[in-house]
Amino acid sequence: MDTDLARERILDAAEDLFYARGIQAVGMDVIRDASGVTLRRVYQLFPSKSDLVEAYLARRDTRWLQSLAAYVDAAAGAPAERLAAVFDWLENWFAQSDFHGCAFINSFGELGGTSPQVAAAARRHKDTFHAYLRELATAAGATADIGTQIALLAEGAMTTAAISGTPAPARQARQAAQTLLTLETGRAKR
Amino acid sequence: MDTDLARERILDAAEDLFYARGIQAVGMDVIRDASGVTLRRVYQLFPSKSDLVEAYLARRDTRWLQSLAAYVDAAAGAPAERLAAVFDWLENWFAQSDFHGCAFINSFGELGGTSPQVAAAARRHKDTFHAYLRELATAAGATADIGTQIALLAEGAMTTAAISGTPAPARQARQAAQTLLTLETGRAKR
DNA sequence: TGTGGGCGAGAACGAGCGTTCTCGACTCTG
DNA sequence: CAGAGTCGAGAACGCTCGTTCTCGCCCACA
Known part of the structure; x- marks a missing residue:
């Protein structure tokens, strides 16, 4: 899978989940499941959860x-x-x-x-x-x-x-x- | 310590802390430290954290x-x-x-x-x-x-x-x- | 004075979760 | 074909935290 596509899918999943349930209620494993992107790649693209949160809010x-x-x-x-x-x-x-x-x-x-x-x-x-x-x-x-x-x-x-x-x-x-x-x-x- | 006083001290601490930092960010041990009430008594008065949260909001x-x-x-x-x-x-x-x-x-x-x-x-x-x-x-x-x-x-x-x-x-x-x-x-x- | 029950202090337990590691498979190159 | 790097899948690690347990102490009461 393309890096850009993976990034987009992660952000899509993060947005859906963070928005619906709150940020702390959503674990990284749930984002992995929802996005179909492996945890390893999630952390390559967003070195920590707070980076993902920042990207979610920015987008x-x-x-x-x-x-x-x-x-x-x-x-x-x-x-x-x-x-x-x-x-x-x-x-x-x-x-x-x-x-x-x-x-x-x-x-x-x-x-x-x-x-x-x-x-x-x-x-x-x-x-x-x-x-x-x-x-x-x-x-x-x-x-x-x-x-x-x-x-x-x-x-x-x-x-x-x-x-x-x-x-x-x-x-x-x-x-x-x-x-x-x-x-x-x-x-x-x- | 009186039961009513303990209850009040717990709620005082819970209100300060939950309000300042958010609910999930405050552990029960922090409430114990801030209220000076033992964890055992906290759980006698509020059987679970969500009970304490409800009491906090109600008060x-x-x-x-x-x-x-x-x-x-x-x-x-x-x-x-x-x-x-x-x-x-x-x-x-x-x-x-x-x-x-x-x-x-x-x-x-x-x-x-x-x-x-x-x-x-x-x-x-x-x-x-x-x-x-x-x-x-x-x-x-x-x-x-x-x-x-x-x-x-x-x-x-x-x-x-x-x-x-x-x-x-x-x-x-x-x-x-x-x-x-x-x-x-x-x-x-x- | 002996005894049992409640209490405070803190350890312990178990689950959840952020983050990293392992292992096996695949790919690309010489 | 050989070997090295990369990746996916999932386990593992370490920490936090809600909740419960243990242990020693004190006090009421016979």
């Missing part, structure tokens, strides 16, 4: 943000609608059967207290996400602070959807975000 | 909500100010040196995928908290939906404060909550 970070941005770019053009599209994307995500909350919030909750690398990965991911929302907000004519407030709504929707098990928080957050944005940009209330 | 649930309610009750009377006081309380919490996010969000992220008891405890806690915010919102003349939206802001502030390490999200969330509430109750924008 998920870029893919998650890219998927979101692609969805937003595909949404019809008005800046306010682009912001609303963020919450539509979140709702789709929340409704997926394997949705289990934000991988970074989960990882931070699990290992943030003991692993500086995991804590830093979560911080970077959230920084990027919040900066993206601030961009969308300012493009829609609002202040960056409104973007920050909308980011809080998005974060709250993620944790609430995860814990409650329903995608409804996405709609609530979307509506609140629209209210904040509409008010700020001075348009009439619906 | 933290009631204490957290009681502390919040007491602060809100002490705040000056107008209903809208009571809601704002929630975010003042959050800001105080976030600024504490041992703040490490919401224990229930953290526990859910760590064990929600493998422990139905932990997942249920998180769900109950968040249900209660959100119901409380809906009460405060309706008492302030807004709809229950506004209360739900404000709950999302509070949740988002908790995770963002934890990951970013600053208490600033409390103020942002407070301002957004005020905006939502003010708009809804028809008062003039500041």
